[in-house]
Amino acid sequence: MSISSVSSTSTSSSSTVSSSSSSSSTSGLGDFNSMLTLLLKQLETQDPTDPMDTSTYTSQLVSMSQLEQQSQTNDLLTEMQGTLSGLMSSNVAYGYLGQTVEVEGDTAPLQNGAASWKYDLPSGADEVTVTITDANGKNVYSGEASADAGTNSFTWDGTLADGSKATSGAFTLSVTASSDNVNSKVDPRAVGKVTSVDSSSGTATLSLGAVTTSIDDVVNLA
Incomplete structure (x- = not known):
């Protein structure tokens, strides 16, 4: 394989939103149901000659109403959080459109006409060998790459074993x-230009030509 088919270089080593809204909503709903059951039981078992005091009954109804409102508020906040998270993810994803990114994988x-990757060697190596396979698992290229310490880049120009071009x-x-x-073994990271964005599922995904990846896998702009 001609060495002109690859380019290998080396450079120096270079928000999760959490919320308890969902659990609060479930807890609030459980408290509301428990309180309702208790109040009904009190009404069923009260002494007809000594009925429950009206003020006590009213106070319990007010407390129940507040619990129900809190539960509904928590549900609404959870829904709003999901919507906002989706919008934020989509906005960030569309910002990558047309950009070349470095992603996990x-x-x-x-x-x-070329495919590129990056990989890290904390202390360098005596030798680095690389192998490229296609979507069917067929070996299409084998050769050597940079063994320098730090972040290394490897680019393949698509030349196949028989001399033809992918x-x-x-x-x-x-x-x-x-x-x-x-x-x-060294874990490489893929590099590619973002050609399209899909946020229809709620979690934004990026298409780098024939490769699809989650926005969460983006490491850096390349």
Whole structure:
């Protein structure tokens, strides 16, 4: 395989919203139902000659009403939180449209005739070998890459083993670092341009050509 088919470089090592609204809503609803059951039991078992005091009855009804309103408020807040989270996620996702991003995962798209990845070597290695497979698991390229310490970049120009060129698709990179005759796997990160955004499911997903990934997997702008 010609060394011109790849580009390998090295550089120096470079909001979860939580809420108790849902549990509060469930707790509030449970308290409301318990209080209603207790009040009905009191009414059923009260002494006809000594009925429940009107003020006590009224006070309990007011307390029940407040519990019900709190439960409804918690439900509404939970719904609003979900809506706002979805909108925020969508807004961030659409901001990536047209941008080149670095994402968690070893599968990258072939875009403009090339596929790119990044990987980290904390202390460098004696040798780094890479293998690329296509969507069917077929080995389409094997070679060497940068063994320098820090963040390394690897770009494949789509040249296949038979000399022809891949034109599109998703390709997976495997990286193995060797030091003192000991081999270790290295987790690469895919790089690609965001071509479309889908937020219909409530969680925004990004399409990098033939590769789809969650917005949560974005590591950085590349």
